[in-house]
Amino acid sequence: MSETALFISDQNFLNRDRSGGVQICTREYLDYIRLAGLSVKEYPVKPVIGIFNRIKIRLGLDTYDHYSLAPYLEDLVETIRTAEVSIVFFNQINLSPWAEELRRYIGLKVKFVGLSHGNESADYLNEITRQGGAKRYQEWKLGKLLVSEHRFFTAALDGIVVLTTQELAVNQWIGSQQQLYLPRLLKPEFMDLSPLPCVAGFVGTLDHLPNKFGLIFLADELLKLHFKGTLSVVGGPEQEGEKLALRYPFILYKGQLDDERLAQEIMSWSVYLNPVFWYARGASTKLAQAISLGLPCLTTLAGRRGYELIDESIVVQDNRPESFARALVVALCDESRLENLKDSSRKNAMAFDRKRHAEAFRDFLQKITPVK
Numbered sequence: 309m310s311e312t313a314l315f316i317s318d319q320n321f322l323n324r325d326r327s328g329g330v331q332i333c334t335r336e337y338l339d340y341i342r343l344a345g346l347s348v349k350e351y352p353v354k355p356v357i358g359i360f361n362r363i364k365i366r367l368g369l370d371t372y373d374h375y376s377l378a379p380y381l382e383d384l385v386e387t388i389r390t391a392e393v394s395i396v397f398f399n400q401i402n403l404s405p406w407a408e409e410l411r412r413y414i415g416l417k418v419k420f421v422g423l424s425h426g427n428e429s430a431d432y433l434n435e436i437t438r439q440g441g442a443k444r445y446q447e448w449k450l451g452k453l454l455v456s457e458h459r460f461f462t463a464a465l466d467g468i469v470v471l472t473t474q475e476l477a478v479n480q481w482i483g484s485q486q487q488l489y490l491p492r493l494l495k496p497e498f499m500d501l502s503p504l505p506c507v508a509g510f511v512g513t514l515d516h517l518p519n520k521f522g523l524i525f526l527a528d529e530l531l532k533l534h535f536k537g538t539l540s541v542v543g544g545p546e547q548e549g550e551k552l553a554l555r556y557p558f559i560l561y562k563g564q565l566d567d568e569r570l571a572q573e574i575m576s577w578s579v580y581l582n583p584v585f586w587y588a589r590g591a592s593t594k595l596a597q598a599i600s601l602g603l604p605c606l607t608t609l610a611g612r613r614g615y616e617l618i619d620e621s622i623v624v625q626d627n628r629p630e631s632f633a634r635a636l637v638v639a640l641c642d643e644s645r646l647e648n649l650k651d652s653s654r655k656n657a658m659a660f661d662r663k664r665h666a667e668a669f670r671d672f673l674q675k676i677t678p679v680k
Contacts, residue, residue: 310347312391316384316406317399318375319352327567328513330425332593333471334399336493337423341397343666344673349391353380353403372428372456377406385413395419395673398465401427401457407464416678422465424475426589427482429453434586435517458483467676469669471591472614488672491616492591494660498602501575501650506537506640509577511570511594514541514548522583527556529633537640539581542573578646579604579639584611585627591615600657604649606635618659621652 320326321334341348355374377384388396388410396418398404407420432450436442442450461468461484468487470476476489512519523541530539535558541549542562549561565573574580580598582605591614598605599615605622612623624635639645 310345311394313341313346313348313395313397314351314384314388314391314393315341315348315397315399316351316353316403318403319354321399322350322352327570329590329593330400332597333425333590336593336596337397337399337469339493340490340666340669343662344670345666346395346673349387349393351384351387372402372405372453372460375403375406377409381409381413384410388414388418393418395421398422400425401460401468404460404464407460407466419466419673419676419678420464421673421676422460422468424468424470424479424590426471426475426591427453427457427478428589429457430478430587430589431517434588438517438521438586454482461485466678467672469672474587474613486672486676488669490665490669491660492593492596492614493662494596494616494657495600495662496602496654496657497600498654498657499571499575501603503578503604503646504538504576505578507540507577508537508579508581508636508640509540509542509574510581510583511542511574514543514552515545518584518586518588519543520548522585523552523559525585525629526581526583526633526636527552527559529629530558530636531556532630533633533637535633535637537637540573540577542570574598574601574603577603579606579636579649581605581636582607582611583629583632584608585629585632586610587613599653602650602654602657604639604646605653606632606639606649608632615656616660617656619652619655621648622656 317334321330323331338348353375356376401422401424404422432453436446461479461482468484470487470489473489476487479487514520539559540562541552541559542565544564553559553561562573580603582592582595584592587610592611595607606624607622608624608627610627624632
């Protein structure tokens, strides 16, 4: 009989009808847990949006205070006991404060593991420094985030699973002692392609700063190169996509598409783009889908964080927008280069060893010791 794991997550992240990065990452974590041989019980929760929390949201002070354990405490303790749960997973670090309180009722028999989607401090640091100088209260908030993450890593969680090797080093500095890196899951699910000449495409959340600035930085460089092709953009919010289309003549904004329409759209692209020019939190999870579908892709060194690749032909070997723009223009003018990019994606999808990483995950879960 396999061990039982409880997977506590915001209910929106468990929504299988949505294909945002956080939903994709959540499904990957669930796949890894099942591949490791555990039986999973999902436990959806909601954030608390009371008057006090709304004030904190407006002040930007709510990052690790979205969720209240109180409405769930009695049921969670009962669920853990009756289902004989041996491991509790928190999907995102934001829920990890619950571990300290639950441990008072459960004791040291149950392990509490955080499934990181990246530290909030990483994105916040980029947010406040890439849009002008940081204000005094923003510096204070960044310090508060780091202190909170230190507490979670040293006093709340028994172990942490991260999306990138970069996070391993950062978390060690913050205080984490027991952590494991799991690369993004790849599997060959190749689709038939009907690419249109000189059409590149992007899918993502358009107000997420790494995506927003990534597209702007790339488009600015393409303007300098007098780009004559088409950059098809899919995602929301709509106002962000519409702004891009008005600003750049070669951007064609397609809106937010369901899975069926998205599949029809991406099969017409000559190349899938992942223009990430700095090391943001987490990993570019949508890139895994593009690689698994066997699409010709282009990414950066920062954009390939969190991936195990045997063929790096899809990686532009720096994080400069001008290099990425030139690589895109060259690829769109060269059928053999596009074929090489497609072959690279397919080699990587076929070579990925899910079993090896699942075994490493299982060993990690067995070896971690509870926080005293």
